[in-house]
Amino acid sequence: MTHGNAPVGDVSDVSAAEVDLSGYERVKQELVAPPFAPKHEQVATGKPKIVEIDFTIQEKKIKIDPDGTEIVALTFNGSVPGPMIVVHEGDYVDLTLTNPATNVMEHNIDLHAATGALGGAGITTLLPGEQAQLRFKATKVGTFIYHCAPEGSMTPYHVTHGMNGVIMVLPREGLKDEKGNQLSYDKLYYVVEQDYYVPRDENGNFKSYNFAGEDFSEWVDVMRGLIPSHVVFNGAVGSLTGEKAMTANVGETVLFVHSQANRDTRPHLIGGHGDYVWEEGAFANPPMKDLETWFVRGGSAGAALYTFKQPGVYVYLNHNLIEAVELGAAAHVVVDGKWDNSLMEQVYHGPVRK
Structure with a gap:
């Protein structure tokens, strides 16, 4: 998608003050295959962190029904859906997206929890053999999808080939009921x-x-x-x-x-x-x-x-x-x-x- 001569969401020509991240602890999130979520605190302890996420795009054949119907799925980290990400409000998500040279298609990622640049899609579009690193602050709490979002018909094509998942941003104090009482899950x-x-x-x-x-x-x-x-x-x-x-x-x-x-x-x-x-x-x-x-x-x-x-x-x-x-x-x-x-x-x- 373009507007004038620049891609929609392109921030390459925008100048901004460098963000001071010196006080943030970096933690690597160990992603797991669905239907499970990575280990996480329901109530955050300590200050907001920088949560590092690694996604590698895989184009792979999968069977989708007992009759053996097969498609070439487009995936984040090899699974449909992609792995769940869990962070807390105020954390930074530092996501490295890799499109290996063995792939044949262009890919990116749009995270509905992120602010600006088409959710990140505007600054993560990768040809095979390329890699991008995106950092965004989790400012809204809730459950949000992420998905690949190339231009035009390629967006629904990629999404309907499995290239989507969820990021959950928990309130730092955890979930609450309508009266403000704590809710938790086993x-x-x-x-x-x-x-x-x-x-x-x-x-x-x-x-x-x-x-x-x-x-x-x-x-x-x-x-x-x-x-x-x-x-x-x-x-x-x-x-x-x-x-x-x-x-x-x-x-x-x-x-x-x-x-x-x-x-x-x-x-x-x-x-x-x-x-x-x-x-x-x-x-x-x-x-x-x-x-x-x-x-x-x-x-x-x-x-x-x-x-x-x-x-x-x-x-x-x-x-x-x-x-x-x-x-x-x-x-x-x-x-x-x-x-x-x-x-x-x-x-x-x-x-x-x-």
Whole structure:
């Protein structure tokens, strides 16, 4: 995107005073694969820090459903979604983005938590074999998406090939309820809903490709129809079921962070609720309470706290049931513990009684 003779977001010709960072401690965040979050403090101790993040862009083949449908995914650090970043308000994020020479496409990163330069996209655009370092201050608290954002059709193309994730900026004093009381969680799960637009051949079978960008024109044609071929959690159908299901115990409080970089979604936990929900991800606002289903806007991330009260297998899904059942937007949470008959009890099951 350009305006006049300069790229939108370009700050190369802007002079500014150098920032004094001498009083900041530098810490390296050890990123982990989704659905998990890196180790972090819920309530910050000490002064704001400079949190170092390393992202390497990988263009790689992945399977996205049990039938073996394969795409050349575009990824941050090799996973769809990219790793979750967790910092606190007032911290600096010092992010190094590497586009290896073995890749074939141009990439960058737009972080919705950042201020200016298209969220960083305006100053991180990289050809294969290039690297950029971006530093920004986390001034807004909440859950925010990040994604690749090249020009024109390349932006939705990259996003719908998996190139998105979440950065969570916690208040330094931690999460609070509507009365200002402390809220905390025992576990955090990070669920990203991904829409794919895989082209089909003349026989109706999904096509496969050998390298990133080879499918561009056909993928864009499908994409413009606004009907995804797949809507999945964390990159593939069944990625959070079976042995890969999320887990909890009765009495544990879980924070579910849910994002969709492109389309609206409606997370729902069958058999549970959203005790406290930040639908818009804005932790500075009081959470909503006791929701059955919450709404996450396309291009955003939301968060919901729930304390499990019964054991069993819970289905966590997009309550557009067509997308959940037919296209793949569903996960499981396996909860261990003792059943509480005061909450639910099977009184009778058998032939019709006369």
